[in-house]
Amino acid sequence: MASMPQNDHLPEARPTTVSQASSPLPGLQRVEQIMGTAIGLDIRDASVPPAALESAFEYLRGVDARFSTYKPESEVSRLILGDLDEEAASPELREVLALCEEARVTTEGYFDIRAHRPDKRPDPTGLVKGWSLENAGRILEAAGARNFCINGGGDIVIRGEAATGQAWRVGIRHPLIADKLATVLAVRDGAVATSGGYERGDHIRDPFTGRAPAGILSVTVVGPSLTLADAYATAAFAMGPTGLAWVGGLAGYEGCSVTADPDGSNARLVWTAGFESWFGDR
Numbered sequence: 001m002a003s004m005p006q007n008d009h010l011p012e013a014r015p016t017t018v019s020q021a022s023s024p025l026p027g028l029q030r031v032e033q034i035m036g037t038a039i040g041l042d043i044r045d046a047s048v049p050p051a052a053l054e055s056a057f058e059y060l061r062g063v064d065a066r067f068s069t070y071k072p073e074s075e076v077s078r079l080i081l082g083d084l085d086e087e088a089a090s091p092e093l094r095e096v097l098a099l100c101e102e103a104r105v106t107t108e109g110y111f112d113i114r115a116h117r118p119d120k121r122p123d124p125t126g127l128v129k130g131w132s133l134e135n136a137g138r139i140l141e142a143a144g145a146r147n148f149c150i151n152g153g154g155d156i157v158i159r160g161e162a163a164t165g166q167a168w169r170v171g172i173r174h175p176l177i178a179d180k181l182a183t184v185l186a187v188r189d190g191a192v193a194t195s196g197g198y199e200r201g202d203h204i205r206d207p208f209t210g211r212a213p214a215g216i217l218s219v220t221v222v223g224p225s226l227t228l229a230d231a232y233a234t235a236a237f238a239m240g241p242t243g244l245a246w247v248g249g250l251a252g253y254e255g256c257s258v259t260a261d262p263d264g265s266n267a268r269l270v271w272t273a274g275f276e277s278w279f280g281d282r
Helices: 050-067 075-081 091-106 125-142 226-248 273-278
Strands: 028-034 037-043 148-152 155-159 168-173 181-187 190-196 216-223 254-259 269-271
Touching: 028 050, 037 050, 037 125, 050 075, 050 091, 050 125, 075 091, 091 125, 091 226, 125 148, 125 155, 125 190, 125 226, 155 168, 155 226, 168 190, 168 216, 181 190, 181 216, 181 254, 181 273, 190 226, 216 226, 226 254, 254 273, 269 273
Parallel strands: none
Antiparallel strands: 028 037, 037 148, 148 155, 155 190, 168 181, 190 216, 216 254, 254 269
């Protein structure tokens, strides 16, 4: 397991999620409300046609129609209710269920799409957003995009640069102070996912105890795949204070977390040994 250095207190910073270049750039930008959150696509390649942006959003709207638990007619709602057998599910849903099972095994049961349900029916929505945003990125790449950011409620896919010679700067929100940042990352090619209970309450619980984790406020995971980074961040947060060390043992992934300390300081950032290369000020 990786070591976890720490600083004394989290810095104050501007409440941005992904920084923009200081001067206008060519490209396409758009935000839509999908899957219950704001999804923003920011393409910095002047040659990419607007149709590529529409194709990506159309795909994401289709994912929402298929996977939303808030739509009674969706395929996932029918699966959860028992009106649809897993064997009869669409290829897309079967793919997601297979990825969820892989994540359950890798996380030693801490990411389990059945554990939170009394009937143990599968609810794959915890993986769908990261998976779909990653697929939306592939749509943009197929259209020629090489420099873009997709931000879905803080789950982020990044390719290339924000401007020539400039990495995309990703702010990790301070879990206790809404208009401050815990740290800023510099990302060119990668995915960033954060899990915590500061926006939606104790919705992530230890599947073995049923309790919300103590001693930790948020976990951020960075790596090549948003599908996995999202699942790993959820699992690591559910693990509590031991989760970050677990992330440090994953090939290709690193992480940081904000601790909740017994002395009430609640303002320490800790990270895995390989995470330092992602810091925006280093």
